[in-house]
Amino acid sequence: MPSVFIKTFGCQANKSDSERVLGDYEARGFKETQNWKEADEIVVNTCSVRQSAEDRVTGFLLNVEKFFAQNKKVKPKVILTGCMLHIKEKEIKTLLPQVDEVLPIGEEGFNQKAIRKDKFHAWVPISSGCNSFCTFCIVPFSRGREKSRSQEEILIEVNDLAKSGYKQITLLGQNVNSWGLEKVGISLRKMFMENSNLSIEDIPENASQYQKPADKPPFVTLLQEISKIDGIEKISFFTSNPWDFWNELIEEIKNNPKVDRFIHLPVQSGSDRILKLMNRGYTRASYLNIINKIMSQIPDAVFGTDIIVGFPGETDQDFQQTVDLVKEVGFKVAFVARYSPRPGTASARLFPDDVSAKVKKERWEILDKLANKDTLKERPMVP
Ligand code: SF4
Numbered sequence: 001m002p003s004v005f006i007k008t009f010g011c012q013a014n015k016s017d018s019e020r021v022l023g024d025y026e027a028r029g030f031k032e033t034q035n036w037k038e039a040d041e042i043v044v045n046t047c048s049v050r051q052s053a054e055d056r057v058t059g060f061l062l063n064v065e066k067f068f069a070q071n072k073k074v075k076p077k078v079i080l081t082g083c084m085l086h087i088k089e090k091e092i093k094t095l096l097p098q099v100d101e102v103l104p105i106g107e108e109g110f111n112q113k114a115i116r117k118d119k120f121h122a123w124v125p126i127s128s129g130c131n132s133f134c135t136f137c138i139v140p141f142s143r144g145r146e147k148s149r150s151q152e153e154i155l156i157e158v159n160d161l162a163k164s165g166y167k168q169i170t171l172l173g174q175n176v177n178s179w180g181l182e183k184v185g186i187s188l189r190k191m192f193m194e195n196s197n198l199s200i201e202d203i204p205e206n207a208s209q210y211q212k213p214a215d216k217p218p219f220v221t222l223l224q225e226i227s228k229i230d231g232i233e234k235i236s237f238f239t240s241n242p243w244d245f246w247n248e249l250i251e252e253i254k255n256n257p258k259v260d261r262f263i264h265l266p267v268q269s270g271s272d273r274i275l276k277l278m279n280r281g282y283t284r285a286s287y288l289n290i291i292n293k294i295m296s297q298i299p300d301a302v303f304g305t306d307i308i309v310g311f312p313g314e315t316d317q318d319f320q321q322t323v324d325l326v327k328e329v330g331f332k333v334a335f336v337a338r339y340s341p342r343p344g345t346a347s348a349r350l351f352p353d354d355v356s357a358k359v360k361k362e363r364w365e366i367l368d369k370l371a372n373k374d375t376l377k378e379r380p381m382v383p
Helices: 012-027 051-070 089-095 151-163 188-194 218-227 247-255 272-277 284-297 316-329 346-350 357-372
Strands: 003-008 041-046 077-082 101-103 121-125 168-172 234-238 262-264 302-309 333-338
Touching: 003 012, 012 041, 012 077, 012 121, 012 168, 041 051, 121 151, 151 168, 151 218, 168 218, 218 234, 218 247, 247 284, 284 316, 302 316, 302 357, 316 357, 333 357
Parallel strands: 003 041, 041 077, 077 101, 121 168, 168 234, 262 302, 302 333
Antiparallel strands: none
16 A cells, blocks of 8 residues: 655645645555655645744755665655645646646645544534735735635534544634635735725724624534534634624624634734735724724633734834733734745835844744743744
């Protein structure tokens, strides 16, 4: 039986994709090996969110090449997938000559059976890609536009998981609370970005990419449908964003005991000036307004967040506003990332990376100490 080794870099979305890539390999008669030196094929699921993530991919591929050359063995087939595929295939072959094939992750599809290690909790993708175009972010280019998985397919998978004994699921996507909305779409944030006469005060209260649905938001319906499945005791979701966090969703979390009270709500910065440069489509005040609404209705809610320090032009005053916001909200966990310009993104094109590495590190340490009580956590900037 041929064997495959899957090396996964980056965020939870990549880990979930790798479960489906393995499902595809097993369906084709492969078995998984934990040792790349013995594998017949090596799949590298890549992350592009920061230069250091791409450097780790390059380092791994060089190790593979060196080992097989030194031991005079035939190098296994190396397949590259994941976010680095935003680089054109021809360029990948030049940059990474060790790669034999590329596999766009979308080709595996949502519905390829996932092979999961955990038998109690399962990650269930409900959407992929993103339409939000935050200026620092590579995801809309690396994963493409936002695409929701159908409710029917999600419910079939969760039903199967419940029958296999899974008790907890986490619904996964870059903007889970926008699930099911893309076909309605108008882009207020795009309008905001393209109209340089608009200022931060002009940002609508909820700068969604979509019109508010006249009926119940589809994500709320999805939570209700999943809650009806016997055996599923806890439903979490990751990542939601400050836009499309409708009042109906807050109501649902409040009234549905199966829905997790931990809410991950990336803020990225506490400074309105920086939020505007990031094209986040909300202000410090509107972010805090959502947090306060949730806290007043769900007193046991706890919050996590993502923050970028050292975004171009971030002054000590901007950073202090982030520190103050972190203190005010009292996040249970904050994933703090140092800004790194990604080629192809608007911020890399428009703004010089002018905060020094030393200052980024200092700001990162201050926030990490504050939010994470000395446990260093740094992860890719987006889910
Ligand atoms: S940070 Fe999140 S919301 Fe913004 S573009 Fe990236 S994936 Fe989309």
